[in-house]
Amino acid sequence: MKITIDGKEFSCKPGQKVYDVAEENDIYIPTLCLNKLNHEERPAGCRICLVELVGQGNAEPKLESSCSLPVHDGMEISTKNKVVYDERREVLELLLSEHEQDCRNCGISGDCYFADLCFEYDIDGVSVCSECPNRKDGCFLARDILCLGPVTHAGCNAFCTRNGDPCESCFGVLSNKDVLVFGLEAFGENGFTRDQVLEAAKVFSYEEVRVLEELMDEYDLLNKEVSE
């Protein structure tokens, strides 16, 4: 039995799933819910492993989760095209919207596949904290050092914090306001004042500082009197 994935033909056995054939042939398909150690466990719930089943004859192409899609002879699959990318991105955004982003206190920060995927699919809303291995007491904020990680776009793999220095926001401020509020709250909880945050924010552009100031006003965050 043969199927075609991204234009290349591969042999497979009846009953196999498309994800497994791709994996055997080193074709990368992301997944969050499939148990990498035990492939029997596959709730097919995360929908990140979506692929396009190319329609045969007059049939329309269909998006299917590859981990639950059984192979059939002559099947044609596309894992990398714009439709697949966009759909996976949307799924990730939906998952992220329901995800409590307390990365600073999360046990897998610094080694988080979900955060990596969000970065790979260019989703704004994941801070450097998700990539930083210093959680809880190790967090710079907990040690009275103002680290800009909570309001900074991820993607650097937290290079500075991994090497013992606080984040200086090379990748710039996140544009996802929910996460920014979360980050600003984290500054406040750790005793930093509005002035201190604005001082550190001098590395940002005028526009970015204005967004931070507006959020502080709107949500009454880092109120000087309260913090002091």
Add this chain to the structure above:
Amino acid sequence: MTNLNVNVEHVTRVEGHGNILVDAKEGKLERVMWEIPEAPRYFEAFVKGKPYTQLAQITARICGICSIGHALTSLKATEDALDIEVSEQDVKLRELALHGENMQSHVLHVGYLALPDLVGEGSVIPLATSHPEELKKVISLHKLANELSRVTCGRTTHPRRLIPGGFSKLPSPLELENMKTKLEGSVPVLHEVASFVKGLSSALPDFERETEFISLTHDDEYAFYDGKIASTDGDITPVDDYLSVTNEYVVPQSTAKYTKNNRESYMVGALARLNNNYDLLSPLAKEVAEDFGLSPVCHNPYMNTIAQLVEVVHSVEDSINLIDDILDKGIEEQGLNHQPDIEPKAGTGVGAVEVPRGILFHEYTYDDEGRCTKANCIIPTNQNHGNIQHDMESLVPQILDQGEDKVELILEMLVRAYDPCISCSTHYVDVKFKR
């Protein structure tokens, strides 16, 4: 009679932009000029107002080759101004980082930039087919140097772990042990590369012009990280008085400032260090220097490339000793993400470090909140520009009859021998107001 018109715009296989202009009519030299047209950088202006914690990170960006050197010089100036102590172990690790950078830069210059001249090629690419085995050895040394920088500083360029008062993260003993094994393994490779260069060294022009050589010097070690300013003319100056040595001035053909001390110009770099500190070279490095007939005081600027090769050997040997020292005493534990307690205060401090291209100075003044109010950086290449100009003026009349192509090549080789980092050296902008 010869008419000569050389106009190299810009010299290749150096960092940055520099032009060589030579005009001669009927055997008479009319003009020789070393021009620096590169745009100024303004680093000293934009560190003003920045807190002391950020200065090393910012000034390291002056150079992609000497980022570790700039960071360390900056830290030394800051630590001098704010009276910050650095532990003996951290000083040794910083010296190790500096060796990594020194090897990186020297191997890059000797192996990729200067070597093509010696084998008569225009770049390093043809060497991949003509001398593949030798080139692989050069690349393996470069890789080793990169790794030493990464182990000590967190990455190969633009160090992250160097902070005022020490290190934010230390290398693990295992990393240092692995590094030591690799350094030891590189010694035979160094010998092979040295004998390869030796076989080609007859291509180096035999030109001498007496000049002054300035570098750091130290009683106990071949000075890189610490010492006083020494001149081959015999003066020893404390680092705080560096301005009395550099005496910067401005020339119309250059955006970089020129410098002079006892004579019309002086030279800094590997050859200057070797001339001032020859006796303190490591045993293997001395052997290599003797092999090339290099002994103090050598006045041939083309031998700077060989002095760099000698220093690579010294750096490997000294790094092995440093790692032994550090491991013998055991690495002192420091917390995860170590940030030393520092009380900012007002003050002025000077830092001087020997970076690959010569002696580098940073001077900062801080206010009582630890914000920089004034900064001055004097970069090795801008100390060499005057010497390059005077070398050219003395060299061109001797080679005038050799034809334009040959004159051009010999002058380009001269500039390359100084291994100039031109972008780093530009500071000065001439603003003329028309009223």
